[in-house]
Amino acid sequence: MRGETATAAPAAGDALSGGFADPARDGAAAFRAVLSAMAHPGRIERLAGAAPPAGISPAAGALMLALADAETPVWLPERLAGGPVAEWLRFHTNAPAAAGRSAAAFALGRWEELVPLADYPAGCPSYPDRSATLVVDLPALEGGPALTLSGPGLAAPARFAPMLPAEAAAALAENAARFPLGVDVCFAAADRVAALPRSTRLEG
C-alpha cells in the first residue's frame, strides 16, 4: 500500500527497524512505483514504506528494499559505506558490498558521489541488461535546470527538472548515446522517485 505504512524512523544506530511492514505487499507497491517511473521517464511517483537511517531518502530506501538482495552487489560512497545506512541495507536486503563501481548492480548516493557514469557496468552488446542501476538522492525532483526528454515511454517530449548540477545533462546524454548499452538512473527525493532509463534521449 503506497504510503499507508508510515513506519517510525529508527533510533540512531538501529539497523533493525525501518523495513517494510509487510514485505510482500509493500514490495509489490514499491516495484510498481519504480516500474511506472521507468516506463514513463521523468514522471514523479510516490515510493514509501521504508524508513532508512539518515543519509538516504525514504524513497531510495524503499527502492533498495524492493529490488536489492544477495544477488545484487551494492556500491556506496565513502559517506555511507560502513555507516548506519550500510548496516541497515545489509540487515534488510542481505546485499553484499560491491568490490568496486565496476562490480555494482546498484549504486546509491548523491549525484556528485556517483559520477562518472562510465565507471559502472553498462552491459555488453550481447547482454546489455548486465548493467548497473543508479539510485541518485537529490534535494528535490523539481525546480532544477530543465531537461527535455523524448523516446520510449513518452507520447511527446516531456520536461523534467530535477535538482541536478548543470553538467549532469551532458553526462546523461552521453549515457543515452551508448544505447543499448548504458546505466539506468533512478532519482529519489523524500518519498518520491523518477527515472531516466538509458533509452531516454535528452535535448536542449
Added chain:
Amino acid sequence: MSGHENASGAAGAEAYNFAYLDEQTKRMIRRAILKAVAIPGYQVPFASREMPMPYGWGTGGVQVTAACLTAEDRLKVIDQGADDTTNAVSIRKFFERTAGVKTTEETEQATIIQTRHRIPEAPLAEGQIMVFQVPIPEPLRFLEPRETETRKMHALEEYGLMHVKLYEDISVHGHIATTYAYPVLVEGRYVMDPSPIPKFDNPKLDDSPALMLFGAGREQRIYALPPHTRVQSLDFEDHPFDRGHWDEDCALCGDAGSYLDEVITDDAGGRIFVCSDTAHCRARRQAGHAGAASAPYEEAGA
C-alpha cells in the same frame, strides 16, 4: 521472514505468499522487467521457476503477472481473446486464490491483462499493463537455432536473414504469408517476436498508451514495450504490411472491424465467423448490436 510472508497471504490461500512466488524470486523477475523496459525489444534472461502448471500454459506470463500484482489490482485473463476458456479461467482463479485480487472480464476495468495470443479490441489506456504469454521469444530462432549466433545477430543488428525469410514468402506465395507472430522492429533497433498474436493485432502495439510485458517461462526470457514505443511490422516498400480482413462480419454482434474466429456449425460445411474477443462481442450485443446468426441478447441465467 517466512512468518511475515505467510501472514501477508491472508486474503488469498493462507499457505502461500502473496501472489504465490517467494519474495526473492519476485525481486529477480522485477529486476529483469525493469531492464527489459529500459531496453525496449531486447530479451532479458531470467531464472524462470517451476510453476504449478505445465510449460506452454503461460508459465512466463504467470510469473510476470505475479511479480507485478499489487493487492489493489484488477486482473483480466484472456486466452485467444476469450475470458472463459480453460487456460484463462484457471490462471484467473490461481491469482484470485493466491493474491486475493479482484478480477474482471471488462477490458476497460482491468489494470493488468494477462493474454495468450490476442490484444483486446477495446483501446487500451494509460496505466494498464498487458502481460503476454510467449512460447518462443526469439524471432530468429527458426532461421538460426544457435542462441550464441542469435545473440550476436541482435548485438550487430544483423537482421538480413529475417528479410530474406519474408522475401521468400513473397517469391513462393506472392505475398508475406506470415499471419501470426509477425516480426516487428522496436524503436528502429531490436527485431522482436510480438508472441503469437495475429498480425491483425500488430498495429495495436505501436504507440500504445499501455505498458506491454512479455514472459517466456520455458525459454526464460522477459521483454517489454514501454508506452508510446515505435513498433513497425517488417515489410517491403512494394509489399507493405497488411493486417488482413474478412469478407464476413461477426455473426453474433455484426462487428465488421474485429478479429474473427471461424466456427464450424454442422457436418455439411456450415460455418459462421464470430468475434475472438468475447468481452467485446458481449458488450456489443448488450448494447443492441446483432449479427446474421444471433438470437435476441439475454443475460446468462435470465
